[in-house]
Amino acid sequence: MMALIPILLLGALILVFGVRLLVQWSRNNRARPVTIEDYSLARTALDSVLVETMAIKRVFATDDRDFISRTGTPEVRRFFLRERKSLGLQWLRKTKKQVGQLMDLHLKLASYTYEPSPKFELRLTVNYMCFILASNVLLAFLWLRGPFHAVRTVTYTLRAAEHFCTVFSLRLEKINSVKLGPANEPRMA
Amino acid sequence: MDTDLIWLAAIALEGVVLIRGLRAALLKKYFLFYAYIACILLIEILRFCSYRLAPGLYPSFYWNSELVTIVASYAVIFEIFRQALRHSPGVARVAQRLLLVVFVIALTSAASDLLHGGFASVPRVAADLGRYLRYIEGGLLFVMLWLFGRYRISFGRNLLGLTLGYSLLVGLDVMNLAFLSFHGNEFSIGFRKFLPITFLITLATWCATLWFFQPDPVQPEESAIERDYGLLAAKTRAVLAHMSARVARTLLP
Numbered sequence: 001m002m003a004l005i006p007i008l009l010l011g012a013l014i015l016v017f018g019v020r021l022l023v024q025w026s027r028n029n030r031a032r033p034v035t036i037e038d039y040s041l042a043r044t045a046l047d048s049v050l051v052e053t054m055a056i057k058r059v060f061a062t063d064d065r066d067f068i069s070r071t072g073t074p075e076v077r078r079f080f081l082r083e084r085k086s087l088g089l090q091w092l093r094k095t096k097k098q099v100g101q102l103m104d105l106h107l108k109l110a111s112y113t114y115e116p117s118p119k120f121e122l123r124l125t126v127n128y129m130c131f132i133l134a135s136n137v138l139l140a141f142l143w144l145r146g147p148f149h150a151v152r153t154v155t156y157t158l159r160a161a162e163h164f165c166t167v168f169s170l171r172l173e174k175i176n177s178v179k180l181g182p183a184n185e186p187r188m189a
Numbered sequence: 190m191d192t193d194l195i196w197l198a199a200i201a202l203e204g205v206v207l208i209r210g211l212r213a214a215l216l217k218k219y220f221l222f223y224a225y226i227a228c229i230l231l232i233e234i235l236r237f238c239s240y241r242l243a244p245g246l247y248p249s250f251y252w253n254s255e256l257v258t259i260v261a262s263y264a265v266i267f268e269i270f271r272q273a274l275r276h277s278p279g280v281a282r283v284a285q286r287l288l289l290v291v292f293v294i295a296l297t298s299a300a301s302d303l304l305h306g307g308f309a310s311v312p313r314v315a316a317d318l319g320r321y322l323r324y325i326e327g328g329l330l331f332v333m334l335w336l337f338g339r340y341r342i343s344f345g346r347n348l349l350g351l352t353l354g355y356s357l358l359v360g361l362d363v364m365n366l367a368f369l370s371f372h373g374n375e376f377s378i379g380f381r382k383f384l385p386i387t388f389l390i391t392l393a394t395w396c397a398t399l400w401f402f403q404p405d406p407v408q409p410e411e412s413a414i415e416r417d418y419g420l421l422a423a424k425t426r427a428v429l430a431h432m433s434a435r436v437a438r439t440l441l442p
Contacts, residue, residue, distance in 0.1 A: 004367050010327050011364035017334035018356030024338060025349050028406075107341055121283065 048098075056091050059084055060147050060154045081146055088147045089139070092157075096135050102165075103128050131160040195385045196237055202392035203230040206399060213402045215347065219272070221264040222351060226395075228261040256319040259326065265355050266329055272348050272405075273337060280340050284333065291332050295325040320366045327363040330356065345405030350398020354391040361387050 058064075068080045106124070134157040141149065203226055210216045210223045232254045239250045270288075274281035299321030334356065336342070344352065365380050 004370075007324060007327075007367035008364055010324070010331060011360045011362075011367070014327060014331050014334065014356050014360035014363065017331065017338060018353050018360065020338050021334060021344070021349070021356075022353060024341065025344050028341070028343050107339060 052091065052095065056088075057158065059087050059091065062148055065148050081148075084147045085142060088142050088154075092135055092139055092142065096132070099128070099131060099165075127160065127163055131157070134160050192385075195389060196233070198389055199385070199392060200230065200233050200237070202389065202396055203233065206392065206395050209396065209400050213400065215399055215402055218402075219268055219347070219351065219399075221268040221271075225261050225264045229258055232258055252313075252316045252319065256315045256322070259319045259322045262355075262359075263322075263326060265351070266326060266333070269348070269352050269355065270333060273333075273342050273344065273352070277340065277342065280336065280342070284336050287332055287336070288329055291328050292325060295328045299325060320370060323359070323362055323366055327359055330359050343406040346403035347399055348405065350394055354394040354398075357387060357394070358391045 064084075065080070068077055072080065138154060138157045147154075206226050207223060207230065210219070210226075216223050236247070236251060236254060239247050270281075270284065274284060302321065334352075337344075337352075361384060365384055368380055
């Protein structure tokens with residue numbers, strides 16, 4: 001009976017994926033195809049993620065906390081911690097959203113590449129999974145312990161985000177942009 | 190009486206799918222799929238005749254012809270693969286490698302199971318072989334559906350209908366054959382009765398979605414001044430964005 005389970009699972013997954021294809025098709029009917037504009041925006045978004053990643057290191061920097069601890073009143077310290085926590089959470093949510101959008105665009109753009117390699121795809125997927133995992137852990141840490149107790153996780157998340165963006169940048173370099181649409185118009189033959 | 194009705198309805202629907210394919214000029218485009226439909230139509234007619242005229246021969250004829258049907262259905266999987274990844278040569282290459290790996294693994298496992306099971310009778314071997322071929326087909330279809338979802342491959346209405354109908358057919362058949370391989374499983378008896386109706390649903394899906402020729406989403410034309418201008422503008426914007434990012438990075442402590 002145990003041997004039956006994988007086969008039943010396979011049959012069920014085929015049905016589920018079939019339904020997913022139908023849902024995807026109905027969404028695609030409403031959505032427009034990838035255009036040069038999307039490609040360009042993806043590049044800009046990618047650069048902004050990299051810049052923000054550099055800037056956010058300052059939010060989690062312990063130098064500022066040490067300075068406030070030395071010179072500020074308890075009220076100022078509380079305000080400072082609250083502000084940094086809120087900034088950290090905002091940045092993390094925004095970065096997660098942006099990276100998710102980049103991943104989505106990456107998958108759409110895969111059809112336009114000259115040669116997507118399975119190794120590259122696997123690496124990108126693993127990087128994305130690592131980033132999602134690290135950012136969720138960081139989110140929990142930020143909530144529970146504040147911005148300065150999660151420095152290691154922050155460093156890891158930043159590295160993961162940077163690495164993901166670099167890998168994604170490589171994908172963009174390989175896009176056959178000639179095949180992209182010129183504007184936001186529906187293309188049906 | 191009910192069985193006859195379902196049987197005749199299936200034959201009629203298969204005929205309609207073929208005729209509509211001819212009329213809507215889809216026969217040339219989806220040649221392999223229509224060849225499969227023609228094959229199962231012929232088999233259904235022969236089975237019906239066998240059931241009526243020589244009932245004693247029917248069981249062995251059924252299992253042998255079932256094997257032929259399953260082998261022929263590989264044409265549909267090939268057709269879906271060919272049509273869906275026509276404009277994505279890169280993804281097609283990835284898919285080819287992945288499917289080849291799945292095919293070899295599944296085939297090895299099935300061959301090993303078959304050899305260990307021994308050869309009882311010709312219909313029994315045909316039934317077992319058919320079952321394993323269906324499992325392999327299920328594995329290949331699963332990988333393909335996963336790839337289509339992952340890479341957001343765009344489908345036209347005709348191809349979508351073909352794929353959905355085929356997924357329903359293979360998905361349920363894989364489950365049914367798994368139940369059948371366990372003798373005395375009561376659930377398989379009920380499930381088996383349900384299968385002809387799902388086959389009718391599959392045929393109705395094919396009939397409805399392949400009634401007219403529907404255009405596929407296509408890639409844009411490759412040489413237009415506007416496109417070249419857009420491309421140049423996009424690349425300039427990208428270079429500017431990249432430069433500003435570098436400047437910002439340099440200015441930051």
